[in-house]
Amino acid sequence: MTGPEKMRALLAERQGGHSLPQAFYVDPAVHEFDLQAIFHRQWIQAGLESEIPNPGDYLTMTIGASPIVILRNQHGGIAGFFNTCRHRGAQICAGQGHARRLVCPYHQWTYDLGGKLLKAGRMQDDFDVSAYQLRPVRIETVAGLIFVCLSDDPPEFGSFRAELEPMLEPHGLRNAKVAYTATLVERADWKLVMENARECYHCRTAHPQLMRSFSDFTAPDVSGRTQAWLADFDARCKSRGLKSGSVVGPWYELGRYPLTEGVVSYTMDGKPAVAKTLGQVGDGNVGAMWWAVQPSGFNHVVGDYGFFFQALPTGPRETTVTGKWIVHQDAVEGVDYDLGRLTEVWNATNDQDRALAENNQRGVNSIAYVPGPYSPIAEQLVLRFTDWYCAAVETFVARRK
DSSP states (O other), X not given: OOHHHXXXXXXXHOOTTBOOOTHHHHOHHHHHHHIIIIXXXXXXXEEEGGGSXXXXXXXXXXXXXXXXXXXXXXXXOEEEEESBOTTTOOBOOXXXXXXXXXXXXXXXXXXXXTSOEEEOTTOOXXXXXXXXXXXXXXXXXXXXXXXXXXXXXXXXXXXXXXXXXXXXXXXXXXXXXXXXXXXXXXXXXXXXXXXXXXXXXXXXXHOTXXXXXXXXXXXXXXXXXXXXXXXXXXXXXXXXXXXXXXXXXXXXXXXXXXXXXXXXXSSSSSSOSBSSOSSXXXXXXXXXXXXXXXXXXXXXXXXXXXXXEEXXXXXXXXXXXXXXXXXXXXXXXXXXXXXXXXXXXXXXXXXXXXXXXXXXXXXHTSTTOOOOBOOTTTOHHHHHHHHHHHHHHHHHHHTXX
């Protein structure tokens, strides 16, 4: 059975309102299909514009098996390329850094910041360097964020920008920096990792640190909010010129939500972790600005810092999770914030979620596994995620008839 035929058969097995058939979570062939149908075709949040402020600054990431490099070019714009030399395919850049030219470490083929091949030593006299530019990847920016898509036919981005920009811009991410990055390798399929990340059904018992401050916007009936509390929150946001409410798009969701009453940040005591507020947010008592991007990320920005979560598949039943903590560019560690206090809530939450996802994977591996029903109350966002995933797979398969 070919890949598309197999996926059609699996989609036909799916029962609405339930978790996915087992093969979606365990089959190496499905993993490879997901890379082609999902991760090679969707917008992936790659970082902050402020991470590459000057011409020649670059950052790298790998999507599926494809390394890419994102850089500030000689004109001050942001460009992205497949991080693969046009000679024999070696990876050119690693990590994050600065370079006047991109030089392949294997045979020193040299490219400018626009991807143009400048030098290829010991080639024949009539060798045409103009035929061997680096292959570009699509780049979009919004409110200080960088997004990348490997497809030449990416999903429409304009509506996402129009919704996110006015809500996120006041948080000043163009004037922010990454204070800390943490990476976890989770022994679980990326879809199990993301299903876990899309609900708080498990939070009361699994995340004691997070629940000191988090008000569950994914299940309004159990959030403990009162109308007076919500009205006060909306009025406070409006007085600061901040848009509140929520938006659900074709591949994204976003909104501004209150934290637990009396809390202003994701910290153990609910007080700010960073002395300098992030953007134009007054005293920082503005709840949480949240956005999630299918297939693999979610983000929270409160008055004093931001937390970005990215989950990328790195093998069958293996997912690499990256967490980034964002603070004002002028905030100084040890003066304006203590790194341990800044990171303790989300570090604990990520580690707890890793254990939950890996435990989920072990159970799903069993011959006893059959798809179970999602809670229409507590798992609405999980169902939205799996519906989106199945629709994306179906669209990809349909194009291969």
